[in-house]
Amino acid sequence: MNYINVESISKSYGELELFSNLSFSIHKDDKIAFVAKNGSGKTSILNILSGADVPDDGQIVIRNGIRLAFLSQNPEFEPELTIEQAIFNSDLPVLKIIENYEKALQNPENADAYQKAFEQMDMNNAWEFETQIKQILFQLKLDDLSQTIKTMSGGQVKRLALAHALIINPDVLILDEPTNHLDLEMIEWLEQYFAKAQFTLFMVTHDRYFLERVCNEIIELDHGQLYTYKGNYTYYLENKETRIAQEEVETGKAKQLFKKELDWMRRQPKARTTKSKSRIDDFSDIKKRAHQRRKDHNIELEINMERLGSKIVEFHKVSKSFEDKVILDNFEYTFKRGERIGIIGKNGTGKSTFLNMLTNSVQPDGGKIVIGETVKFGYYTQGGIKIKPGQKVIEVIKEFGEFIPLTKGRQISAKQLLERFLFDGKKQHDFVEKLSGGEQKRLYLCTVLIQNPNFLILDEPTNDLDIVTLNVLEDFLLDFPGCLLVVSHDRYFMDKIVDHLFVFKGEGKVKDFPGNYSDYREYEDSNASEALSETQNESVSEEKEEQNKAEKLSYNEQKEYKNLESKIRALELDKKELEAKFLDSSLSQDKINELSKKLQRIIDDMAKKEKRWFELAERLGI
Structure with missing residues (x-):
């Protein structure tokens, strides 16, 4: 059953054209991931699908009676509402029945109201739905229903918006980066939930394991063209490689034909016959195909960073608490050259605090942290880049450095580093405030790398980055010769990059686990059984x-x-x-x-x- 038709939509902002003449369909039970580079208009497409925005051209045709829900990257609620009020703020009849029942429970002296609410729950089979609501709120750590929105963090508000979208049980669920602000346990629960629930999904996500396990179709916007892959992430990777190889063959043939036609055109044919006119008209199309090339920059980086000495970083019986909340309790560790450590744990267990102590922006309550004289930190924080009005992309990078030294006396310029991270020559001279959220994160990453650190600290580096950029970042980090410390909920990224884990268990307990995230999950599952x-x-x-x-x-x-x-x-x-x-x-x-x-x-x-x-x-x- 066809739910939504997207017909020839286009969108521009001033001179910037995001996309043009795009068409695709969403059918019942589709679980579609939309994949494109940052700045290609992914969020704009989701906004148009949800009705939050309109295309410049084209139209969206939605089947009558279809109910949509949209999880945006920055959801908004009335700040004075409580979690409970926000959840029940819907026109779904069964939610009104459950809300009345919950209110009746809070006023047991009104026996008539309670009896009526109880009977309505029975008549509408609302008991199972109520149980489902409680499970969703429990899994997303939204336990205090009386908490007001204005007292919640950005991550909690995002989880509340996700809970609301799941609870209203829409026909089509549109999701913009649903795994952002979820810890690993929540992400794995959401995977299983989508596998069982009868949702039709259309999402943008950078989480490749999520793509692999949830989606049955991937639509890619690549160089202005849409490509559809009826399969999961592995299927997409295999078939994209085949497509690109075929495109390169076709471009090669077009170049040969272009040379032949160019020679004919230079002889200045007189377009007197219909055949000659047609051939002249076709020439521009042949020229376009012959000069078509992919902007996939690939610069090999053999970093010549400052050498790390024998002493890097040592934690000696370090303790840290915030009131009654213990972050570290007599933690000891000595970092060694070339270590690649991932940090995982539930939200609120102290992962970011640990990084801030390491970089001396937060002081421990007890013990000491010794940092070697040769250590040069590069710290990518969740805060992101601070935008200065009127500043261009290349100017931001050059504030931190003009080049990175490579081995054998070579170097890579700021311009080349930006190219490596998918900022072409034109984009390098754009104003920073015009960049998308993902592009700004990508630029911030470049400002950290241009400083040529030998100890790189990354706090949730994959949030808002597209899959293409993630592959570039992973290639860079695999070649990075220094120490690496990463906090991330991206399991694919962690599996590929790190050698072992610090597992923050809460209450000051940190487990040093030898292996990557998949190894740890296998170990935990084995232990449980x-x-x-x-x-x-x-x-x-x-x-x-x-x-x-x-x-x-x-x-x-x-x-x-x-x-x-x-x-x-x-x-x-x-x-x-x-x-x-x-x-x-x-x-x-x-x-x-x-x-x-x-x-x-x-x-x-x-x-x-x-x-x-x-x-x-x-x-x-x-």
């Missing part, structure tokens, strides 16, 4: 485990062994992906040589890691 038997033999098992560890591998070697398994799996996937590119018959010799060198580096890295893995495995007796 074996909890009963482990309880019975806990003391014996722990004693034997510690004894075996002491005899076979040190603590650091155990972490290394676990990390090697993850890294080898990741390299195998990279190797397969790279080998697939050699199937493109249009590859130039230079490109083949470049891919061959990259493949050889991966093969050498795999061999080195496999050799070390076998050494450790032999000592374990595997």
Whole structure:
């Protein structure tokens, strides 16, 4: 059943054209992700679909009787409303019945009102719906229904808007970055909820595991054209690669034809015949196809950062509390060169406070933090960039530096760094205030990197970044030779980038886990399923485990062994992906040589890691 038709819509702001002549449809049970670079108009399209904005041209045709709900990036509620009032602020009849019942419960002396409300709940089968509401509010940590909107954080308001959208049970749910401001536990719950619920979804999200597990269709806006992929994220990646390869073949053919037609045009044909006129008219189209090229910049970065000394950062019995809330309790850790640590934990467990203590903007209550003399921090905070009116993109970068030094005496300029992060020459001279939210985050990231830090701290770097930018950032970080500390709820990003985790459990407890996020989830799930038997033999098992560890591998070697398994799996996937590119018959010799060198580096890295893995495995007796 067709729910929504988008017919030839266009949108511009002054001279800036976001998109033109776009058409697509949304059908019942579709779970569509809309993918495009920042600044392409994704949020504008969602606003147009929801009725919050209108296109300059074209129209949106919505089937009669279809109920829509829209989760925007910056939802707004009346500040004086409570959570309960905001939830029940809907024309959905069953919500009115539940609201009346909840009020009757608060006035038990009015027996008649309670009896009437109870009967209405029975007659309309509202009990199950009420249970569902409570589950949603519980999962999204909205427990205090009397809390007013004006006292809530931005993240809490976003979660309230998501809860409201889920509770009103719309036919079509339109979502703009639904996983922002959700912790990992909430994201995984939402995945499962969408898998069971009969929602038709149209969303913008950068969360690639979410795309993989929730969506059954991906629509991509790429260089002004729409491409539809009937499958999940893996299917999209595979078929996009094939499409781009085919486009390059077609562009090559168009170039050959252009040379032939250009030679004919230079002979100044007299357009006297119908055939000649038609050929002249076709020439401009051939020229356009021949000169078509993708703006996918790829600058190899071998950073020549300032060398880290033997002492980097040491935490000695560090404690921190806010009133009764304990953030750290006698925390100890010594950072080593090249460490890549991810930080995970529920909202409010102190992740950002930990980063602020590390960078000396928040002081510990007890203990001390020692920072080595050679450490140069680069700190990407959630606050983002501070916009100065009239300032251009390139001017922002040059305030922090003109270039980054590379190995072998080379360097990369501010202009080249911006190109690497998808700011073309024209965009570099745009005013910062004209950039989209995602583009501003991307620019802020560049201001951190241009300072050439050797200890990089990233607090939720993936929020509002598009998937294309995330891939660029991941490539940069994989080559980054310094220390890396990342707070992120993006599981795909964490799996690819980090070696081990600090898991903030709350109440000052921090677990140092050897492995990435998927390893941790597997470990936690395994522990949960074996909890009963482990309880019975806990003391014996722990004693034997510690004894075996002491005899076979040190603590650091155990972490290394676990990390090697993850890294080898990741390299195998990279190797397969790279080998697939050699199937493109249009590859130039230079490109083949470049891919061959990259493949050889991966093969050498795999061999080195496999050799070390076998050494450790032999000592374990595997």
